[in-house]
Amino acid sequence: MTHLASQPFSNRAAAVFLAGFTFLGLAVSGLAIAIAPSGRIAMDIGWHLAFLTRVQWESLHLTLGVFFLFAAGWHIWLHWPVITNLLWSAQMHMLSHRREVGLALAVVGALIALAVLDLPPASWLTDLSDLFKRGFWR
Structure with a gap:
């Protein structure tokens, strides 16, 4: 050892x-x-x-x-070399992992939109927080 x-x-x-x-x-x-x-x-x-x-x-x-x-x-x-390796295929000079990048961008974009527009399930989290802040503690 x-x-x-x-x-x-x-x-x-x-x-x-x-x-x-x-x-x-x-x-x-x-x-x-x-x-x-x-x-x-x-x-x-x-x-x-x-x-x-x-x-x-x-x-x-x-x-x-x-x-x-x-x-x-x-x-x-x-970790930039690892990140760029995940994004770009050096051999083919093209974007790699397109589905994964697209999925991640779509999920984050959807979460942002749901939160900004105050739609479920983001609005449920706000409602739950409000329940504790205003309803539970009174």
Whole structure:
């Protein structure tokens, strides 16, 4: 068994773990904000979840969100050759994985449209969050 100190530092592994852990933190803080009562109610009842107030959860979510952008950018930069290899076939000089790219763009585009137009299932998430913020906590 080799000693850990003898292993070189891996930028790729660090970027993957930073992006992954900040993503998990964003998921947890986003859920906490989604179920938290609205701002005034949270302050009036002294709402806390895991010893954090709504304002603290929002601050955590914003901070992790900004850092996630950095981590994701670093990850993309380090893995750019892999990404371009997935997108472009060097031998044929054409777009590869067209179905996968198309599917990903269509799904993200549809989610954006559903959220902006306030249509199900995106509207269900908003309604559920509103239920917690306004209905559950009163």
